[in-house]
Amino acid sequence: EASAVVLGLESSCDETAAAVLRADGRILAEAVLSQLQEHSPYGGVVPEIAARAHLEHLPRLAAQVMAEAGVAWPGLAGIAATSGPGLIGGLIVGASFGKGLAIAHGLPFVAVNHLEAHALTATLPGVVPEGARFPYLLLLLSGGHCQCVAVEGVGRYRRLGTTLDDAVGEAFDKTAKLLGLPWPGGPALERLATEGDAARFKLPRPLYGRVGCDFSFSGLKTAVAHAVGKHPAGALPAQDRADLAASFQAAVAAVLADRARHALDMLPAATALVVAGGVAANAAVRQALAGVAAERGLALVAPPVRLCTDNAVMVAWAGIERLRRGLTDPLGHAPRPRWPL
Ligand code: KG4
Numbered sequence: 153e154a155s156a157v158v159l160g161l162e163s164s165c166d167e168t169a170a171a172v173l174r175a176d177g178r179i180l181a182e183a184v185l186s187q188l189q190e191h192s193p194y195g196g197v198v199p200e201i202a203a204r205a206h207l208e209h210l211p212r213l214a215a216q217v218m219a220e221a222g223v224a225w226p227g228l229a230g231i232a233a234t235s236g237p238g239l240i241g242g243l244i245v246g247a248s249f250g251k252g253l254a255i256a257h258g259l260p261f262v263a264v265n266h267l268e269a270h271a272l273t274a275t276l277p278g279v280v281p282e283g284a285r286f287p288y289l290l291l292l293l294s295g296g297h298c299q300c301v302a303v304e305g306v307g308r309y310r311r312l313g314t315t316l317d318d319a320v321g322e323a324f325d326k327t328a329k330l331l332g333l334p335w336p337g338g339p340a341l342e343r344l345a346t347e348g349d350a351a352r353f354k355l356p357r358p359l360y361g362r363v364g365c366d367f368s369f370s371g372l373k374t375a376v377a378h379a380v381g382k383h384p385a386g387a388l389p390a391q392d393r394a395d396l397a398a399s400f401q402a403a404v405a406a407v408l409a410d411r412a413r414h415a416l417d418m419l420p421a422a423t424a425l426v427v428a429g430g431v432a433a434n435a436a437v438r439q440a441l442a443g444v445a446a447e448r449g450l451a452l453v454a455p456p457v458r459l460c461t462d463n464a465v466m467v468a469w470a471g472i473e474r475l476r477r478g479l480t481d482p483l484g485h486a487p488r489p490r491w492p493l
């Protein structure tokens with residue numbers, strides 16, 4: 153029923169998160185702890201460090217959101233924890249912690265697929281004003297995932313296309329590194345691009361115009377590497393760096409728009425174009441996708457950035473949708489590093 157409350161836990165990558173959500177979509181409390189500082193010296197997420205950080209922080213975050221929500225443990229309808237796909241150490245930490253809470257308080261446990269959680273965020277009442285109705289096209293654009301998914305209902309997903317090499321966020325991060333920007337490079341590259349000329353470098357647009365909606369980014373990254381490589385020791389003039397950033401971003405936005413058009417061709421019944429994942433925070437990407445949606449007379453549904461990137465509200469929401477259908481998981485459920493939708 154509408155007053156049921158679920159605790160969501162997220163620990164699949166480098167965000168430790170907990171949230172308390174009511175079945176009517178009201179967020180009672182949410183907390184996200186980014187591990188950026190732990191990982192930045194290594195220029196990427198170190199799985200072992202991530203798992204240890206989740207172990208250290210998750211219990212406190214869970215207690216914090218429960219206190220903030222003013223909900224007693226027995227008042228919960230269930231515990232939902234991300235159980236894949238992702239880094240196995242962190243998944244084991246989060247799922248085991250969630251199961252322990254479920255045992256201690258006699259609550260149902262829901263093992264949530266992280267991709268399903270991203271996919272259903274657009275249906276969270278009140279959070280996305282224009283609300284998404286099934287079926288819609290989801291573009292999941294993050295550091296670990298890059299795919300087009302037909303979302304036809306809760307538990308009904310069809311992957312229409314995916315990346316043949318790097319995820320789009322990974323491409324942003326690797327290109328940013330080539331340009332001497334700190335990790336994670338996406339936001340820094342976007343900032344640098346504002347000072348650049350996007351028409352300056354003619355970069356490839358991999359798979360542009362190709363049937364289907366697969367993605368490829370490694371050729372684009374390599375083209376940037378070549379442009380940078382002409383300058384020894386990375387002594388690239390500042391304007392060249394900005395122009396490369398802008399040209400790269402424009403190429404990515406153009407490719408994503410083209411892939412979205414082809415994906416919409418594959419799902420003519422789509423009621424909306426939905427974006428999720430960290431790259432959905434990029435203004436050039438949003439603008440390009442808004443253009444595609446407008447061409448088709450559809451709304452572009454982009455949840456607020458904090459719900460686009462990894463969070464526990466989306467996990468709790470997926471948990472609520474599953475509990476509504478009586479879908480709970482046994483305490484022996486094993487977390488899965490790979491778990492396609
Ligand atoms: O969804 P997310 O927070 O975590 C996962 O990868 O699951 O996405 C992070 C990715 C990183 O690759 C980051 O560089 C990219 O999203 N990103 C951006 C922007 N903000 C984050 N890429 C381009 N422009 C941005 N403004």
Ligand code: ZN
Nearest residue numbers: 270294461462
């Ligand atoms: Zn994610």
